[in-house]
Amino acid sequence: MATLNFSVPDDVKEAFNATFKGQNKSAIIADLMREAVERELRRQRNHEAVASMLARRATTKPVSAAAIQAARDELREW
Numbered sequence: 001m002a003t004l005n006f007s008v009p010d011d012v013k014e015a016f017n018a019t020f021k022g023q024n025k026s027a028i029i030a031d032l033m034r035e036a037v038e039r040e041l042r043r044q045r046n047h048e049a050v051a052s053m054l055a056r057r058a059t060t061k062p063v064s065a066a067a068i069q070a071a072r073d074e075l076r077e078w
Contacts, residue, residue, distance in 0.1 A: 020028050
């Protein structure tokens with residue numbers, strides 16, 4: 001297991017210690033770090049998905065509202 005050392009503002013430290021009094025603070029920090037990693041990876045995937053959609057959109061021809069409505073109507077007839 002690795003050890004990390006970092007500085008936090010005193011008010012954050014005090015609030016953390018008061019909130020998690022009597023709990024395994026190392027486990028809590030590890031869980032928070034896991035959540036932060038997952039959140040950042042999700043943000044990156046979302047960014048990549050949006051970039052991919054925008055790139056596709058740049059290479060496709062626009063479709064009129066009438067054409068979209070016609071396609072919907074045709075599908076409803078099935």
